Amino acid sequence: MSTSTSxxxxxxxxxxxxxxxxxxxxxxxxxxxGGIILDMEKPMDSEVFASLLRASISQWKQQGRRAVWIKLPxxxxxxxxxxxxxxxxxHHAEPDYLMVVNWISSSSNTLPExxxxxxxxxxxxxxxxxxxxxxQEKNGKFKGSGVWKFPTGVVSEGEDIxxxxxxxxxxxxxxDTEFVEILAFRQSHKSFFKKSDLLFVCMLRAHSFDIQKxxxxxxxxxxxxxxxxxxxxxxxxxxxxxxxxxxxxxxxEKEYAGFSPIPTTTASGKTSYLYFNTRxxxxx
Amino acid sequence: MSTSTSxxxxxxxxxxxxxxxxxxxxxxxxxxxGGIILDMEKPMDSEVFASLLRASISQWKQQGRRAVWIKLPxxxxxxxxxxxxxxxxxHHAEPDYLMVVNWISSSSNTLPExxxxxxxxxxxxxxxxxxxxxxQEKNGKFKGSGVWKFPTGVVSEGEDIxxxxxxxxxxxxxxDTEFVEILAFRQSHKSFFKKSDLLFVCMLRAHSFDIQKxxxxxxxxxxxxxxxxxxxxxxxxxxxxxxxxxxxxxxxEKEYAGFSPIPTTTASGKTSYLYFNTRxxxxx
Numbered sequence: 001m002s003t004s005t006s007x008x009x010x011x012x013x014x015x016x017x018x019x020x021x022x023x024x025x026x027x028x029x030x031x032x033x034g035g036i037i038l039d040m041e042k043p044m045d046s047e048v049f050a051s052l053l054r055a056s057i058s059q060w061k062q063q064g065r066r067a068v069w070i071k072l073p074x075x076x077x078x079x080x081x082x083x084x085x086x087x088x089x090x091h092h093a094e095p096d097y098l099m100v101v102n103w104i105s106s107s108s109n110t111l112p113e114x115x116x117x118x119x120x121x122x123x124x125x126x127x128x129x130x131x132x133x134x135x136q137e138k139n140g141k142f143k144g145s146g147v148w149k150f151p152t153g154v155v156s157e158g159e160d161i162x163x164x165x166x167x168x169x170x171x172x173x174x175x176d177t178e179f180v181e182i183l184a185f186r187q188s189h190k191s192f193f194k195k196s197d198l199l200f201v202c203m204l205r206a207h208s209f210d211i212q213k214x215x216x217x218x219x220x221x222x223x224x225x226x227x228x229x230x231x232x233x234x235x236x237x238x239x240x241x242x243x244x245x246x247x248x249x250x251x252x253e254k255e256y257a258g259f260s261p262i263p264t265t266t267a268s269g270k271t272s273y274l275y276f277n278t279r280x281x282x283x284x
Numbered sequence: 285m286s287t288s289t290s291x292x293x294x295x296x297x298x299x300x301x302x303x304x305x306x307x308x309x310x311x312x313x314x315x316x317x318g319g320i321i322l323d324m325e326k327p328m329d330s331e332v333f334a335s336l337l338r339a340s341i342s343q344w345k346q347q348g349r350r351a352v353w354i355k356l357p358x359x360x361x362x363x364x365x366x367x368x369x370x371x372x373x374x375h376h377a378e379p380d381y382l383m384v385v386n387w388i389s390s391s392s393n394t395l396p397e398x399x400x401x402x403x404x405x406x407x408x409x410x411x412x413x414x415x416x417x418x419x420q421e422k423n424g425k426f427k428g429s430g431v432w433k434f435p436t437g438v439v440s441e442g443e444d445i446x447x448x449x450x451x452x453x454x455x456x457x458x459x460d461t462e463f464v465e466i467l468a469f470r471q472s473h474k475s476f477f478k479k480s481d482l483l484f485v486c487m488l489r490a491h492s493f494d495i496q497k498x499x500x501x502x503x504x505x506x507x508x509x510x511x512x513x514x515x516x517x518x519x520x521x522x523x524x525x526x527x528x529x530x531x532x533x534x535x536x537e538k539e540y541a542g543f544s545p546i547p548t549t550t551a552s553g554k555t556s557y558l559y560f561n562t563r564x565x566x567x568x
Binding site for chain 1: 317362364373375376378381383392394396397399401402424425440468469470471474478480482500524525534546549551556557559560561567
């Protein structure tokens with residue numbers, strides 16, 4: 001089996017009578033788990049595709065392949081229906097493509113799960129007057145409630161949590177900050193369709209103090225006494241919020257060690273951040 | 285606009301001359317962000333659907349709606365192509381459905397991002413002889429390498445991190461454990477297509493000691509001296525692994541506080557776990 005990434009290839013098979021047949025097959029690359037990945041790039045008639053797919057799957061089964069992945073760019077939406085009719089299921093989708101997969105082995109299905117969590121940041125930013133940076137949002141569940149909350153946002157694809165916190169504070173309030181540490185995090189389920197959320201409470205040190213709020217999402221932004229923030233009835237009423245406020249107060253008043261990001265190199269040579277309690281790690 | 289969830293409804297509109305017209309429109313529910321969500325349940329001809337969709341979008345635009353979401357069960361795969369031709373983009377997919385979305389407002393696009401991270405657990409399980417529970421896997425990048433590693437696994441949809449760690453250890457090795465705390469976590473990018481990973485290093489206390497390995501995924505499992513584990517050349521060579529081993533050694537030898545899960549109640553009444561340094565939080 002060739003592993004070139006061209007969409008199509010002609011392979012010759014020996015028939016039992018040594019007669020040479022030409023069989024067109026779809027061409028993919030092998031993965032580390034006994035699967036084949038097809039990256040469809042060129043337009044194709046959906047009936048031609050269905051016929052090639054059937055012949056290819058038959059051959060891959062003979063070769064002992066366990067799974068077939070097909071990445072379908074949104075421009076090739078005409079190929080979605082034929083793949084589903086051949087037994088494929090959806091795996092994941094991004095705005096510009098759909099990934100489908102078919103477990104073709106009789107062994108038990110070990111397909112990896114789809115991304116299951118959105119990752120968010122909540123930024124705890126103090127100035128030198130014991131005041132915390134807070135905002136009111138124009139949309140979402142806090143709209144019109146009058147509740148002052150920490151700037152929050154979603155970590156973008158491929159973005160480090162610490163960088164996301166700095167970016168969100170800058171975007172929403174214009175304040176420049178330095179990342180200090182993660183004080184806490186919360187895992188919530190079914191927060192967005194059936195997906196879960198991980199929200200990291202990040203402590204940041206302010207390097208500028210003049211607020212310039214962003215107008216699209218933010219109704220108002222201000223520096224507010226941390227005690228006044230914590231005393232808001234909404235915060236007091238919901239312990240998911242009051243507990244975070246208490247952790248932040250603890251950080252200011254006592255020795256409290258969160259997790260700090262340390263760059264490490266993985267086996268594949270990539271840099272990734274390991275977050276841990278560096279204070280306890282380094283003390284003798 | 286009715287908010288019933290039936291797939292179709294007849295609405296009557298008043299024409300300028302007070303003449304009554306019957307206009308068929310698709311029917312959805314409003315979300316909190318000025319959007320409409322259609323949950324397609326019944327089979328429909330794709331051309332009829334395209335025509336209804338065009339008429340409905342025209343009306344939603346007049347009503348000032350900003351976004352239209354359509355959930356298409358895999359059985360209704362024939363409706364995917366017409367939605368894309370009407371300007372919809374993919375948002376996310378699970379094995380049995382595809383969610384598409386169309387931003388129909390002239391204001392700037394504030395559509396929420398898709399889930400971006402898979403969440404994994406690595407389990408640091410000690411027995412009372414200063415030995416750590418380790419495994420060799422049958423598949424994946426460590427296959428055949430001889431490297432002994434912590435049991436690891438992916439957090440399932442809707443599952444708490446602490447529960448996932450207990451479940452994975454039980455599944456892979458048969459060992460019963462109790463969750464202690466999260467010692468560290470690592471964020472990696474582009475680990476699975478373009479998605480990121482968050483791997484939580486969880487410390488667990490073993491309540492049983494006789495290993496019964498799972499045969500499908502696990503080649504071998506044993507108790508191993510923590511020092512021997514850390515001394516493996518592969519672990520030494522990659523600081524993403526050696527740093528975790530050092531954090532685990534620190535936990536055994538010194539005062540090291542990780543993050544412990546504390547149940548909290550959110551504004552919507554759900555229980556979610558807040559993880560933080562409870563030792564520093566509680567000390568006077």
